[in-house]
Amino acid sequence: MIYYLYMTISKSVRKEIGTNIKAIRDKKGLIQEDVAKMAGMKANYYAKIERGTIGTAPEKLDSIIKALKVKASDVFPS
Numbered sequence: 001m002i003y004y005l006y007m008t009i010s011k012s013v014r015k016e017i018g019t020n021i022k023a024i025r026d027k028k029g030l031i032q033e034d035v036a037k038m039a040g041m042k043a044n045y046y047a048k049i050e051r052g053t054i055g056t057a058p059e060k061l062d063s064i065i066k067a068l069k070v071k072a073s074d075v076f077p078s
Contacts (some may be wrong), residue, residue: 005013016077017061022050024068024075038067 026037036046040063048054049064065072 003041005032009055011052013077014055017075018052020051020077021064021068021074022071023048024070026070035064 021035023030032047032050033043036043039060039074041060045054045056046064049056049060061075062072065075068075
């Protein structure tokens with residue numbers, strides 16, 4: 001159910017999540033490949049999440065959040 005809800009989130013919200021992830025990554029001085037590897041996914045898949053062009057499973061977002069060592073509230077729009 002949660003997966004379905006995330007997959008139906010509007011493109012603008014996905015873009016905002018991606019923008020937040022990118023800002024955190026940039027602030028930490030990491031490149032996409034670093035975060036992707038730490039999160040256990042391919043860099044091109046991670047890049048699509050960061051650009052907001054695809055929806056993904058909550059587990060994948062959780063992996064990114066853990067890799068960046070931030071809280072979910074830092075990633076999701078308020």
